[in-house]
Amino acid sequence: MLCDVMKTLHDRGLLNVKGGNASIRGRGDYIWITPSKQPKHRLTPDDIVLMYFDGRYVGNSPPSIESKMHLHIYKTYGWVNAVVHAHSPLTTLVYELGLNVNVSDFVESMVSIPCIDSVGRCPPGSEELALSVREAVGKCPVVVLKGHGVVAVGRDIYSALNAIEALEDLSRAVLVKNTYSSAVQTHR
């Protein structure tokens, strides 16, 4: 599942080959998480890292640099079974421009995205980012990371992936709408 999700994100232009990460909850105090540095579009099950809640891990490569963020989320929210982080370019741009994003504008986004929260700029892999996202997930399962990307959590990994895809589609629509509105005003 993790390999399929990462390939889907890459195929849809939502992350570059060495970016992004995803994980699923195991049946105890551990998770399965994508490795750092490995090309994400061609992961195999052997590349996936087993990581315990105390930080120990078993795998052919170290876990993602955002593994702290994943662990904080799982330890805090028992209902979360999957975490996906992408570098969605249009979503990131829309939030950078400060445009208004309303999930109720489209049926697909309304169904796929319960709500959206956002966090400010923090260095990738930092404890600061991990704690900010953990807090935001308590309010909304989809969180935009300013100047960076998106984190979505879910009861299953395809709900999280679906929310990230729906938000990128909504962001594309927001950008087209704003560009069109600006063009119409310019010609008046």
Ligand SMILES: [Zn+2]
């Ligand atoms: Zn990232």
